[in-house]
Amino acid sequence: MKVFKACLLIMKRHKGQILIYLIIFMGIFVVISAFMSTKITPDFSETKPEFTVINRDKETAFTEGLRGFLSNHGTEVILDDKKDVLQDAMFYHATEYILIIPEGFDASLATETPISLEMAAVPGTGDSYYLDNLVNQYWSFINTYQKTGSQMDDEVLVSKALESLSLETSVETMRFSTGQPMDDAYYAYNRVQSYILLVLILLCVSSVTLSFKRPELQMRNLCAPTTVRAKNFGQFLYCGVVSLFVWLLLSVMGIILSAGRLAGTDWRLIGLMLLNSFLFSVTSLAISMLVSHFIKNPNTQNAFANFLGLALSFLGGAFVPLEFLSQSIQAFSRFTPVYWYSKAVTGIYSLTSLDRASLRPIWQAFGIELAFAAAILCVSLALGKYKSRAENSFGSIRTELDS
């Protein structure tokens, strides 16, 4: 118990560091959730990609009609007709599709060879295909009405075309899950959580092992009349308690931060999410105990925590969804625990029913997380046993003639 208490005291001295990570994490999460629109209506709604119309010709009933038509299916972004403004907007996806109506377009419409409209977009994207298709649809209607409708007013012509173009297909939405879908922000929180869980547990565990590993201190501890078993038990207990604490803290924080948006979500899904993060904290604990063997001083401690945390999280799909990773990376990621954590998070998020078949991949991911924990723990214990043999443990003591 003495050892356990000493561990807690050491941790207390490092709480500033932990707090910084928590604050940064909360900051990241708030930013992420701000970028996420929560869809409240379960019914189908059209995706409305951003477009820009630059009119270098005169405003006519036709262009007016085009704007109106496109605005029904997209979101208009108004930009100045300056090259760099358009370039920037395109680069940063402020607009997905820029349509330029060149000078003299209107006049050329009636002729045999009308001038083409100019469009700029990121080549090959779905958004630009969709918007370009709409533009063509509009002008082909206008064109046909012009050629068939004898001497119609432009306004009348446009309104006739728009009448046809306003026809919409009815869409039915099928819901497969019983409750409301899980909040996107909570889902994102759970994904990114793997990084912060790993880093925090690693820091908490290694801070303590680092202080216990100082040769002078180790010597003192070894000379004390408590059994090795009791001392190890104290450290293990501390590691377990602190991991549990970190998990609880992050879980509560996640629920509080997305409190308003979780109402109505099936509680069993939230339960699965919590179980998943709990299992991952067990894995993190095992990783931390293994890595602690290699941490020699406080400088490398932070480097280790961040390198490992970032690398595993990036490869495991914590920051960027797994489907954006290339196939070879995914094949590699399968051998890292965060991959299975993310897989489970995504699986739970997209669960449509709670029957056995749908849950199977999730149980499988849970099992693999636990297997990782067990395997890493075994390696760590074996390494610990090897390192604690007397001739290895004091290797780092300095002597006068030491090189």
Add this chain to the structure above:
Amino acid sequence: MFINIFGKRIRAALRNWSTLIWTWIFPIMMATLFYFAFSALDEADLLTVIPIGIVDNQEYGEDTAFRSALGSLSADGDDKLFEATIYPSAEDAGKALENQDIDGYITLENAAPNLTVSGSGLNQTIIKSFLDQYSQTKHAITSILAENPGAVSEISELFNRESFTKEISLTQNPPSQTINYFYALLAMVCMYGAFQGHESVSYLQANLSPLGARRTLSPAKRLPMVVYDLLASFVVHVLCLMMLVAYIVLVLGVDFGSNLWMVILTCGLGSLLGIAFGALISAVTKFKENIKVALIITITMICSYGAGLMVSGINYTIARTLPVLSWLNPAARIADSFYCLYYYDNLSKYFLNLGILAAMTFTMFTITAFFLRRQRYESI
């Protein structure tokens, strides 16, 4: 004197492992992770063939116009938009929808197509748009023929999908969602030059370290000592950036535009700015060593965030809504300079960025120099 101070400072910097890990190895690791994690990011926006289902009923069998419209879009080839599967009943199609084999299925009822989906998205919107167009065209034909029964020949044009637009390119290089992450990363590393600047100054000031006191007491003239030391910091840091740029360009194959000399110029000015920033923090503030380092990291992170390191595009949003903030953010200026080199054909904005960076660097060095001039202290 020069060789002694300069050479030893370089050696010392190259042996300082904790700084090297953060300024050399950490960015290389981040770049590698960015590379792997974002490799498919640009492709995610690309249009892929959309799997749809069609419920086979009597109406579908009879509607040849619909079948041919659908057929033209699901035929193999460059224009293939849909991968259509025919299901014998709505239940079967529903099952396929639940298993996410298809994005939606179409049922023809009462002379109009109906769409069933399980959620919203661009793919679903495109399916709907196709059906809309089909109905709209049908409606248009009916109304035109009602008014002008002789216009049958012109009507064929409605189905003849003539393109009214031609694609133009605004720039030489295509937009990319991943590239800005690398630019922001470089901006962050430039600002990490602050570690070197801070180290130089704290080893020079008698009130900051015993080493500084020892050096203050030597008969070496102050200004040359400071300049040589900072110059060594600068050389080490530019070396670090060159390594990173070489790694990003040669190993990861990220495009920096055609003008690599300008890229190096930007790195140089960026490092100078970072060093000035670190020197300023070290000389002006009176905090303890680790608080100063924390301050440097925090400011660098906030600036890098504003330059789009964590969320790409945030720099654009800030530039549009709070332009002053964006112009005052050195990391954003550095990242924007790289962006200008890659994306613009005109370099005027690039040089404007460099000018601002130079002005910031000059200001920070001037303030630092003012504080460094003092060699006697109230307390040590």
Add this chain to the structure above:
Amino acid sequence: MIKVKNLVKRYGSLVALDHFNLEVRDGEIFGLLGPNGSGKTTAINCMLSLLKYDKGEISLFQEPMSPTNYESKRKIGIVPQNVAVFNELTVYENIDYFCGLYVPEKSKRRPLVEEAIEFAGLKEYRKFLPKKLSGGLIRRLNIACGIAHKPRLIFLDEPTVAVDPQSRNSILEGIKALNAGGATIVYTSHYMEEVEQLCSRIMIMDKGRQIATGTKEELTAMINTGEKLTVEIYSLPLRVLDQIRSLEDVIKAEYSDSHLSAECKTGGHAIIEVLDLLRQNNLKFGLIYSEPPTLNDVFLEITGKQLRD
């Protein structure tokens, strides 16, 4: 060599140096002795123009000292209290670096650096980084960095703190050698034995003031306490102890553990009187020894407290 007149230095309301006066003569080893916090380091930092001071005059080499007095700086060597070396440079590179700030020419510098390495006994360690050196060796490196350029005036600020006795002795021998080579030395310490052993003149400081200055003999002569007498005796009746206490030349007498100890006045005949008294009372006694007064006694008598805290 050094003249300090009425130096006053305040840190806020705390007076660190209170009208401090000092004169160091050419060629001597001058010891500044005082407990921790008595103002020794502050005094040195003021003399070196590192600190601003509120009042007073300081001249080194008959010239006023200022941060830009490079001529004077060139002749000074300092060994600061805290180890001031680059952790990233090896022993050789560190000494070469600091020497290089004084002696720019590389050809002239090389023998000086070699000599300093030899002097500090760091020959086998020239390629070592400081973190690989033990406490004693790193102190020696700290000294070597300060003396390689053969300064005429050397400030050593507690150079033996946290050093094992063997290293301490070699450091003290080295300082004597430097002095023999013509350097004037200002040495601060709170170990009186070192100062007694090493310094030709000593100033005792407390609370920012000088308490006494002089050679060791002059200092001990200043106080009333003379030698300390200890007599081994198996039993001593209280009556006899009282008689001893009443002797004119005895300041204080105690009996415990079969030992009688008495502090005697300087210049008196206390030993003879005490022994006579014991003999008169037919008391048998064994070992007798007397010790001359130490600087600690000087400090104790003047300030009323122990030098070592």
